[in-house]
Amino acid sequence: MGFDAFFIRHAESAGNAGLVTQDPGSIPLTELGLQQAEEFGRAFPFKPSVIAVSPFLRAQQTAAPLLRRFPRVEIVTLPIQEFTYLAPAQWRGTTNEDRRHAVEAFWSRGHSDHRDGEGAESFADFMERVEFTLRWLQKRQAQQAVLVCHEFFIRAVLWRCFCPSLEQAIGSMPAFRAWQQSAKIPNVSTTRVTLGSDGRVGVTLPFGLT
Incomplete structure (x- = not known):
């Protein structure tokens, strides 16, 4: 049972712009991001069979113009949100730069089952x-499915596709981090x-639709 899925990274958020944020799930789009979302929804080239959206605000705002354009398409919320590996309560009212040392410490530790605190998740x-998510797509044999989500999640999807098993994907956390930092996935791009x-995986690396 195969699938064909288009993973969309959200438009520019306040976090992307280096602004102060409060909670990973409530980070909004910037004015530029809202414009990007409108352009993305207007230019999207086909009618999706299903639109899955992360529960995080910036993904929901990005998806909104697409949902307005295709009001009869099935909409689902899936756990395709960004990787929250720092305990949110400890970092309210901070910027990406403020969190840099904690980010580096988390990845340097390299323990796939480590949780930073309440509200944080491990790499596993x-x-x-x-x-x-991949099993959900496979089970429903999704074709032309659109998933509006986040850069880390898209990277992790690709990583899992490159690895022969979930266990190997989890166990290669340091290699994932090095690869994840090697290139960016642009806002409102599609992977x-x-x-x-036959079980073969195909990947088209990020391309723009607008």
Whole structure:
């Protein structure tokens, strides 16, 4: 059972712009991001079979113009939100730069089952969400599915596709981090992932639709 899925990274958020944020789930789009979302929704080239959206605000705002354009398409919320590996309560009212040392410490530790505190998840937790999503797509044999989500999640989807098993994907956390930092996935770009009936995975790296 195969699938054909288009993973969309959200438009520019306050966090992307280096602004102060309060909670990972409530980070909004910037004015530029709202414009990007409108352009994305207007220019999207086909009618999706289903639109899955992260529960995080910036993804929901990005998806909104697309949902207005295709009001009869099935809409679902999936756990395709960003990887929250720092305890949110400890970092309210901070910027990406403020959190940099804590980010580096988390990844330097390299323990896939480490949780930073309440509201944070481990790398293993995160990859299990990725696995759930891929199995969801496969089970429903989704074709032309659109998933509006986040850069880390898209990276993790690709990583899982490159690895022969979930266990190997989880166990190679340091290698994932090095690869994840090697190139950016632009805002409102699309990464296409297909699974053929023969089990072969195809990936079209990020491309713009606007």
